[in-house]
Amino acid sequence: MKKYNYFILFLLTILYSHISYAQDIPVKMKVTIPGNDANNAIGEATAVWRNSTMGPTTLNxxxxxxxxxxxxxxxxxxxxxxxxxxxxxxxxxxxxRFHTNSTWQKWKKVIVDDGNGQVGIGTNSPLESLDISSSGMRIGSREFNLEEQAYINIYEGPSSHGVRLSLNGITDKFTLRTRLNGTDKEVLTIPYAGENSGNVGIGMSDPIAKLSVNGNILAKEVKVKTDITVPDYVFEESYNLRTIKDTKAYIQEHKHLPEIPSAAEIAENGFDLGDMDMRLLKKIEELTLHTIQQQDELDALKVENQTLKATEKKMEMLEQKITKLEEILTALLSN
Structure with a gap:
């Protein structure tokens, strides 16, 4: 009996040594779950990988x-x-989708790229880095050697109508274009580098001022702040007002007002709105002085005319008296 016990102890020792050795050997065997429908669980019964035909009630x-x-x-x-x-x-x-506090949340579509770094929303064949074709929007970037490095298109239907925002890395401009019947029209241009940086062009590609507009402007109110001197000096006593005669001679020779650019100059160079307003204000003030002067002369003529009328009336009365005296003298001499 004692030998039998030693033999059992010897077997247990060998078995324990093999188990300890096996724990140090990494498992290289593949795990195979038998069956054809993949309706099996690993770990918890509710943590499953299932096929499309079976699953928990939430999978419906x-x-x-x-x-x-x-x-x-x-x-x-x-x-x-x-x-x-x-x-x-x-x-x-x-x-x-996620299940939080016993409530299933809404399904969310997982968007992945196509292997080339392009992601499509509403399309399985994205053409750009982000292609949103279902809503008529397309966002993309071009190679450096092409003119437009990046753009956003918002098109209706077959890209015949819409809006295009683009970034031009060669001309250093941000541009907004509209498309009608497949034809693009430049609406807004903003250079972000160079001498025109910060300028805004509407209807033009090369704005030369902070705001350049190729077309009409309709506004309820325009306020211009300027450091140009307002020509109130015209009303000073020392101001040498050009006479009407001199102005007439200047107009006959140059065919435009003094200190006002000619039609040819304006057609070639345009004009500064603030400066032109002050020039026109000066002419209005000069014209006002001429009008005041003419009114003074007219008032003087009125006074003179009234004096002449009074004198004329007195002379008529004297003539009447002289006539009566002549009649009396004639009567006396005849007697």
């Missing part, structure tokens, strides 16, 4: 109505926190 709520879904689900043992990843085999889509 697919992302949409298409067929052939395959789903992967993980969850805690108490079923309060879960996650589901669904694969739509027909549309080649992937959707994700």
């Amino acid at each position: 709520n697919w992302p949409n109505e298409q067929n052939w879904w395959t789903m992967f689900q993980t969850q805690f043992a108490d079923s309060r926190y879960d996650a589901q990843l669904a694969f739509g085999l027909n549309r080649q889509e992937m959707w994700l």
Whole structure:
């Protein structure tokens, strides 16, 4: 009996040594789960990988109505926190949703690139870094050797109508264009480098001022701040007002007002709005002085005219008296 006990102890010692040795050897065997429907669980019974035909009751709520879904689900043992990843085999889509505090959240579509760094929304064949074709929007970037390095297109229908925002790395400009019937029209240009940096052009590609507009401007109010001297000096006593005669001679020779650019000069160079306003104000003030002067002369003529009329009336009365005296003298001499 004692020999038998020693033999059992010897076997247990050998078995324990083999188990200890096996713990130090990495497992290189593959795990195979038998079956044809993949309806098996690893770990918790609710943490499963299942095929599209079987699964927990929560799996009945697919992302949409298409067929052939395959789903992967993980969850805690108490079923309060879960996650589901669904694969739509027909549309080649992937959707994700979470189960938080025993409530399933909405499905969210997982967007991945096509392997070339391009992501498509509403399309399986993206043409740019981000291609949103279903909503008529396209965002992309070009190679450095092309003119437009980056752009955003918002088009309606077959790209015949829409808006295009582009960044030009060669001309250093940000441009907004509209498209009508397939024809682009430049609407807004903002250079971001060079001597025209910070300028804004509307309807033109090369704005030379802070705001350059190729067309009409309609506004309810325009306020201009300027450091140009307002010509109130015209009303000073020392101001040498050009006479009407001199102005007439200047106009006859030059065919425009003094100190005002000619039509040819304006056509070639344009004019400064603030400066022109002050020039025109000066002419108005000079004209006002001439009008005042003419009014003074007119008032003087009126007074003179009234004096002449009074004198004329007195002379008429004297003539009448002289006539009567002549009549009396004639009567006396005849007697």
